[in-house]
Amino acid sequence: MKKLLIISPYFPPSNAADMQRIRMSLPYFKEYDWKVEVVTVAPVYSDFVKDDQLKESVPTAIKIHEVKAFSKKWTSKIGLGSIALRSLWFYKVYVDKLLKKQHFDLIYFSTTQFPVLILGAHWKKKFNVPYVIDMQDPWHSTYYEDKSKTERPAKYWFSYRLNKYLEPIAMNKVGGLISVSQAYLDTLVGRYPRLKEIPKQVITFGAFKPDFEWAKNKVKERYPKEEGTFNFIYVGRGGHDMKAALILLFRAFKKGLTHQPEQFNKIRFHFIGTSYAPQGQGIPTIKPLASEMGIAEYMEEQTDRISFYDSIYTLLTADALMIIGSDDPQYTASKIYPYILAERPLLAFFHPESSAAQIIENCNAGTVISLIESKDLTIEKVYDYLLNASTYKLLPPEINWKSFDVYSAENMCKNQCELFTKVIQASN
Structure with a gap:
């Protein structure tokens, strides 16, 4: 069997979106003649929500290596909280020793903790092991360059320049690329012409049905449910890039309150796990907009993330689901499959070129609202959908x-x- 070494800083029990592709693929690698080992950061150094049940889905035969990381307690004092930066040196030292002892045919980076990707070039040069990068998100992105400072992520000035410097180091030696979006690949090929000649493929995230059997053992709903109300649920991050979708939703709802108050007063919106910040430190990005529009009483935003299986159970018990997507055509959503597998009424907001929008439409899994159509037309569509929900x-x-x-x-x-x-x- 060929041997694959996977680099994934987050791994169960950490409930991080960027490790889900690996977690869901692990039961099947052996079937396709690959023996897999994973190198991750020890959970004690992760500040993500932990879900011990996630570990139960990892095959026991898979060897998991754990590396250390500098304590965030100290690195945050100089503004460096990223697990990628905190673990970079430890990854280098540990995997150098591992590659001296064992032969691996390929190294696979599947993570959005991008700084660790530069180690691929180091290991290729030192041990002649080719590497593949999984682009789940853009690395060096210009998306926020024309946005106001208030709409940019925290520490944008630093991260933009760091990404611009590090990305070429990883791309100049990479042997293959996987991406959730063709647009990501096109952007990289435009920057680095050598990538035209290497193997690359769009591979979206996978749907893992066994998760739903485990989740059904949950007995606690994660949102307040008032009698006589109709509850829309969104579990996922917030952010200013979702403002366009939220404005459409809230304007349609306000229209309903004006024209059909008895019906629309029954509707409640719940946004859960909207921040990646540590528990209790998240800054709301959705409720302030609802407050500006005068509808805050009809919605709740919980910035704290919840465990993976709690999130699935929450989807299963919702009256209806909503996915608040970005207006970026390159945006895809790792959470899309749990939403589909929940088999609940689904209202999704995406750029029509987004792979997430296309998947929902191809599977007839819900109603997709385009973020580039006429605002009046889309507001009317959302209004009709909400009216049907309220009745x-x-x-x-x-x-x-x-x-x-x-x-x-x-x-x-x-x-x-x-x-x-x-x-x-x-x-x-």
């Missing part, structure tokens, strides 16, 4: 499961392995 006329979608099976975690693992083989062949 309990929404029905679960008739999902096209044949189309959905294309996105299974097993099939996505197969696609990854096929690309790995191409990279090894190209490097020989």
Whole structure:
């Protein structure tokens, strides 16, 4: 069997979105003739919500290596809280020793903790091991360059310049690319012409049905549910790039309060886990907008993240679901499959070129609202949807499961392995 070394700073029990592709692929690598080992950062150094139940989905035969990281308690004093920066040196030292002792055919970086990716070039030069990068998000992005300072992420000035410097180091030696979006690949090829010649493929996140069986053991709902109300649930991050979608939703709702107050007064919106900040330190980005528009009493925002299986249980018990997407056409959503598998009425806001929008439409899994159509037209569509919700006329979608099976975690693992083989062949 070929040997694959996976670099994933976050790993169960840490409930981080960027480790989900690996977690869901691990049961299937052996089937495609790959023996896998994972190098992650020890959970004690992670500030993400922990979900011990996530560990139960990891095959016991998979060898997990843990590296240390500098304590965030001390690094945050100089503004460096990223687990990638805190663990970079420890990754280098540990994997250097590992590669001296063992042969691996390929190294696979699957993470949005981008600074660790530069180690791929180091290991390629020192040990001649090719590496593949999984681009789940853009690394060096210009998306916020024309945005106001208030809309930019924290420490944007530093991260923008760091990313601009580090990205070429990783891309100049990479042997293959996987991405959740063709747009990400196109951007990278435009910057680094050598990437035209290497194996690369769009592979979306996978759907892992076993998660739903485990989640059904939960007995506690994670949002207040008033009798006689109709509850829309969103579990996921907030952010200023979602403002366009939220304005459409809130304007349609305000219209309903004006024209059909008896019906729309029944609706409640719940936004859960909207910040990546440590527990109790998140800054709301959604409720302030609702307050500005005079509808704060109809919605709740919980910035603290909840465990992975609590989030699935919450989706299963919702009256209806909503996905608040970005107006960026490159945006994709790792959380899209749990929303579909929950089989609840689904209202999603995306740029129509987003892969998430296309997946929902291909599977007939919900209603997608375009973020680039006429505002008056889209507000009317959202208004009609909310009116049907308030009169309990929404029905679960008739999902096209044949189309959905294309996105299974097993099939996505197969696609990854096929690309790995191409990279090894190209490097020989």
